Amino acid sequence: MQVYADNAATTKISSRALQAMMPCFEKFYGNPSSLHSVGQEAKEVLDEARAKVAACLGCEAREIFFTSGGSEADNQAIRSAAFYGAKKGKKHIISTAFEHHAVLHTLKALEKEGFEITLLDVKEGHNVTAQQVKDAIREDTCLVTCMYANNEIGSVLPISDIGAVCKEAGVPFHTDAVQAVGHLHINVKEQNIDMLSLSGHKFHGPKGVGALYVRRGLPLVNIIEGGAQERGKRGGTENLPGIVGMAVAMEDACANMDQNNAKVTAMRDKLIAGLEKIPHCALNGDRENRLPGNVSFCFEGIEGESLLLYLDAMGISASSGSACTSGSLDPSHVLLAIGRVHDVAHGSLRLSLSHENTDEEMDHILTAVPQVVELLRNMSPVWRDLQTGKREYIL
C-alpha cells in the first residue's frame, strides 16, 4: 500500500486545478499586458482568478498580488513593512521562534541591517498568546509577523486575537498563512490581518505560485523589479496557468473545507490516539488548536531519518524534523523552540494528511510506525542505555 502522508511539504494537484490550467497553455496563451484581443482574453482569465482568491480571503481583488510562492510573499511583506517602518524611525519587528525560514531568514537579514527582532517564545502550549504579542509591542515596532499555523507541529495561532492587539496598537500585522489557507476559515477583514502570504501547492494547486494579500493603502516595496504587472509591485509576465490552477484549487478547498476537515480531523485523531500508545513518545504542537491534518511526534531513543527510510520501504511517505541529510547537524528549530532537547528532537515524525487519504491508510500507518519504532529501538545503543538505567528517559 502506498500512503502519501507528507501533505504539509506539498500536495498532489487536484484534477480540477490541472484541467483549469490546460487552456492557459493552449488557448489563453496571450500576455495579459498585450493590447490585442488574445492578450486581453488572458487578462480576463487573470482577473477572474484574482477575484476567486480574493473571495476566499474576504478581501478585494485589487488587494491580491500574485507571487512565485509563499517564500516570495513572506519576503515582500516583511521587507515592505521594514522599509516603511524605518522611514518613520521604527526598526523593531515582532515574530515567533517557530516561523518558517522564509520569515526567519528575512528577519535575520534585517537584523544585520540594523533592525531589532523579538522572537516570541513558544514553549508554553507550543503556541503563542495575543498577550505575548501585546507585551512585546513598543513605540518603535513596525511589524508583527506571526504564522497562521505551524508547518511542522500543526499549532494554529490565535490570529484573530493577535490581529485585534495589532489593530489597537496601530502596528501592521502580517501572517504567513501558507499552511492555513484552504484548510482553515480565514477572513482578513474580520481578523484584522494587514498582510497574508499563501502558496498554491499546499492545497492541491500547482507549485511555484502564491499570493500576497495586502490591505489597501499599505505600501509595498518590490522584491522583483520589472514591468507594471501586479500594479507595478511584482515585475514579470504572469504565470497564468499557475495562477488559474491555484485559484481553482483554493476555491475548491474553501468550498469543501468543512466536509474535508471532518474527514481529515477524524483520521488525524485516530493516528494521534494510536501512536500515543507507543511508550516514551510525545505529541508535538498544540493539541486543541491544531491543523486538521497534522500529526507530529517525538520518539525517544531513535533517529528520525531511519524511521523515514523504513516507513518509505513500507510505502509510507512521511517527514521528520531531523535534518542530517540537509547538511545541518541541528534538528529542526521548531522542535528546539518548543523545548525538545536535541536527543529527543532527532526522533521526530510528521505525518500530514489530506482529504485524499483513507481510513485504510491510517490503519497501515498504525501498524507500521510502532513496528519500526520497536525495530529501531532494539538496534539503538541509546535505547539500551535508557532501558538499563544508564541514561534517564526524557519522555
Next chain:
Amino acid sequence: MALYSEVVMDHFMHPRNVGTIENADGIGEVGNAKCGDIMKIYLKSKTILSLT
C-alpha cells in the same frame, strides 16, 4: 530513496552483527548526539594483545 548507496541501504534494511556482547574485551562508542547518530562497538577476542 536514492539518498544512500545500495550497499548502505542493504545493511540498513538487513542489519548484520547487531547486538551486544556480554563481557566484551573492549567497547567503543562514537557518534554525535547532536546529529542523532551514535554507534557502539563491542569487541571480544580470543587472544588479547597487550599494546604497551
